[in-house]
């Protein structure tokens with residue numbers, strides 16, 4: 122067999138040309154960054170970004186359909202270029218996935234080339250744009266004339282096109298603010314990451330109540346002289362419950378009694394108390410070196426000192442469990458008088474007039490007694506388009522799974 | 533609990549070891565096939581039962597820590613091996629799978645502190661189980677695909693052609709890709725509910741995206757009629773990206789502000 126080597130740019134173009142042109146795009150991006158001192162891609166806001174995307178999309182589809190027999194256009198919409206672009210996106214993502222992203226010294230090479238914020242850099246933007254063009258050309262040929270057998274292809278590629286294009290073009294319209302609110306007060310000012318000046322929101326949030334539920338506390342040994350927790354690597358975490366036993370080298374602990382919410386009575390013995398004032402108390406029996414005694418220990422709170430058991434220089438302490446759930450009972454009032462009352466929790470956001478409200482945090486020093494709730498409010502007008510894209514990919518996925526399995530029956 | 537982890541793990545490892553030995557020695561005698569299979573799958577049943585018991589003991593699915601996810605791997609990986617043998621008549625894969633499963637259990641035996649009962653609020657979501665389960669099964673299939681590809685490479689080096697093996701590696705990668713895609717999208721939908729945005733280029737997300745791209749590249753190269761035998765190297769190596777995503781991310785410089793890295797405690 123005679124192997125005839127194709128020369129550079131001899132038709133039909135394939136991988137070499139694809140990787141070369143892709144590399145030029147990436148390098149051009151880095152040059153633009155360097156010349157602009159790493160300023161990144163300017164953000165376009167509505168409606169400019171929507172118009173720009175629409176023009177881009179129509180142009181790609183139009184050129185793809187009008188010149189579908191042109192060799193260069195075919196190459197522009199083909200798999201070799203697609204693979205080169207996938208590779209370029211992978212390399213840029215690799216950089217972003219290995220090096221820390223965020224602030225860097227202003228005149229460092231990393232900041233000048235915007236490697237510290239690679240996903241909003243020119244090389245990334247150019248590669249994505251090129252990728253959208255490549256995907257768009259390929260799509261145009263399968264879209265028209267429509268054939269049922271192309272459905273899976275269309276769902277995958279059009280879905281990804283929509284999700285990527287709307288995610289990227291729409292990212293500048295994403296608004297996200299943190300609203301700190303104290304119990305019994307209302308706030309309509311939101312703080313964003315990149316400004317100290319609060320922004321006035323088109324609604325105000327009133328915090329009726331913040332509540333936090335904890336997991337059971339844990340038993341630990343503490344060495345006060347060296348301020349060190351004595352945790353052995355092989356020691357599983359012990360959650361306090363009545364009847365739980367634990368043993369460290371030479372020390373055995375048995376939990377005789379446990380109150381989730383207790384307070385010391387007049388005689389010093391802990392009694393059950395209500396949830397707002399009470400703190401966890403445990404009556405433990407400690408056996409070490411053949412002697413045994415029992416005592417009450419507690420986690421303490423911002424208002425109450427903790428009680429520990431002294432084991433001769435080393436303390437057996439009880440630390441509060443990690444948060445299990447935290448919620449804010451709020452009522453929201455819109456500018457035009459609309460009102461909504463609800464309880465926000467982590468993973469339980471709330472929608473209001475195109476905004477979404479999230480339980481974000483609280484005063485962690487105060488823990489269960491926090492009077493402050495941090496609520497994050499987010500508006501993302503492009504979300505429905507991105508989600509449509511994601512659902513199309515999932516639909517394509519189901520077809521692909523089905524066809525892939527069926528084809529394996531044949532082969 | 534009715535059964536503790538040490539007992540369950542040792543029983544399962546014993547089942548897999550005995551089952552593999554019987555199967556290896558019984559290659560010639562059909563009479564040993566069935567007991568060998570029953571022993572091997574018995575080990576997997578023990579782990580499945582242990583997960584069920586541990587789940588009800590915790591009152592939440594044991595899917596939070598790396599240690600807990602290893603329990604699922606140990607249960608699911610041998611199953612993938614048995615399925616591949618049943619479907620594509622590749623017998624050697626299951627030994628590897630059982631060995632790998634045993635290895636995971638040994639890690640957990642050596643580090644019992646990886647079990648922790650608490651589940652932080654952001655993880656308490658209906659998306660959690662589908663997201664993690666889809667990924668776990670996907671990883672298992674892609675691990676099998678990578679091993680099958682490695683085997684094909686070693687055959688190629690000895691100038692042997694293995695069509696069935698290449699088909700197996702391909703379909704495992706294809707199914708794995710489908711699951712990876714679902715996992716990625718479920719993750720994005722969940723992140724929107726829990727953290728407010730569907731994609732933030734967090735290192736864990738970036739690496740999940742990279743692993744997805746690796747297999748996307750494979751599928752397109754395959755579609756472009758690049759000789760399948762030449763892609764076996766690529767398939768074998770792609771799994772490394774997944775491994776970085778799975779445990780490597782915690783150790784990368786970029787991980788200092790990740791919200792998704794598994795808690796080690």
Ligand code: HEM
Nearest residue numbers: 198199200203204255256259274277278281514521751755
């Ligand atoms: C870089 C731009 C891309 C180009 C130029 C491209 C092109 C193609 C082409 C020409 C095919 C073969 C279709 C057929 O034979 O019917 C294909 C298949 C496929 N594409 Fe893409 N694609 C691109 C990106 C993507 C993306 C981003 C996804 C995922 C969302 C994707 C998922 C798929 C799948 C799942 C298949 C089927 C593979 C198979 O049957 O083995 N593609 N692509």
